[in-house]
Amino acid sequence: MAIDAQWSSVVLLCPFEGADGSTTITDVKGHVVTVAGNAQISTAQYPAGCSSSAKFDGNNDYLTISHADLALGTGDFDIDFPLYKAGETTTGAANAANIIDFRASDPSVAIQIAVDGGSGSVGANKVYLYVNGSVRITGTTSIGAAFKRVNLSRVSGVTRLFIDGVQEGSSYTDANNYTQTVANIGGRFAAISGDYRSLNGYLGPIRITKHGRGHSTTFTPDSLPFPRPMISGTVRDHLAAPVAKTVLVYDRSTNAYIGGANSDPTTGQYTFYPPDFGELKVERIDELADPYWSSVALAARLTGANGGTSFPVLVGPALSKTGTVTTTTTTPTTDPFGTGSSTLFTGAGSYLSTGANAAMLPGTCLYNFRVGVSVGA
Secondary structure (H helix, E strand, O other): OOOOOHHHEEEEEOOOOOOOOOOOOOOOOOOOEEOOOEEEEEOOOOOOOOOOEEEEEEEOEEEEEHHHHHOEEEEEEEEEEEEEEEEOOOOOOOEEEEEOOOOOOOOOEEEEEEEEOOOOOOOOOOEEEOOOOOEEEOOOOOOOOEEEEEEEEOOOOOEEEEEEEEEEEEEOOOOOOOEEEOEEOOOOOOEEEEEEOOEEEEEEOOOEOOOOOOOOOOOOOOOOOOOOOOOEEOOOOOOOOOOOOEEEEEEOOOOOEEEEEOOOOOEEEEOOOOOOOEEEEEEEEOOOOOOHHHHHHOOOOOOOOEEEOOOOEEOOOOEEEEEEEEEOOOOOOOOOOOOOEEEOOOOOOOEEEEEEEEOOOOOOOOOOEEEOOOOOO
């Protein structure tokens, strides 16, 4: 497994991995990714080393990530991604498509990376950097139906654009303090006449690093996919056949338990993503269990005889009933765990509640957890 020595400085890493058509898009660093429009994972096109990418159809597709980590400040940074342009935005070839847009208004001291339309005024099919009302860098390579690796890097107050490791356009003297904490990927920060000027094409994995990794001269881009901490393996039984078991992962230096995973019953394979590239050890137990059971705050099966009104819990505080809530064997006849029963909520204020309970404390506030009702913040 490749190791990223600058992993602690990575503030965003979206691998864009998954099944074709999936709208589940994640950031490895744990920030929430909100999907708008028809943005999705695609296996139709992907850069070398990957098996999928993010697809945008040019019609109001984009991703939004909001977190303080995204404020790039005044230091070095590197924004790295492969780009494939399949066509124009729905507004036509005269308009650019947004790749990454940190703006909240325009003009503002914020980064916008875009690819111009085929008949655009900045540069046909060229990647460009726009900051505070002006185009600062324009590339020279036409972006089309093939992946090109794009890097925008600031080193010692100078920002440069690289395509496949070669600098293009002018160097931008850049002392800006980039304080924005929201990034839109694949679309503009706000609509123009109802249109977000979305990319019509594909993006490979995106990685943003601050306080390092910036480039100031020609370089060879590293291989994809971007490295991330990962442990994987195959579990077999005494006959060497694949088997479903639970593996537990421990920090090698402290022996602290950090998590675990269950192996696949057909292949025996498992994958676990630790928080960093530290040394770890893996142990298998001869059971199939929930490796995170010790961290569970509430677990209740919510099953029982038809018409039952008792809801015992496995872990956590007791559940009290408000309104009409019963276990049922007819609606539906089975639950996802195959117990033959489930819990029926009839609406009109019917729900189960823990009440205000310290067991539901996530770290900053006391939670009153309810099942079957939407609770305001």
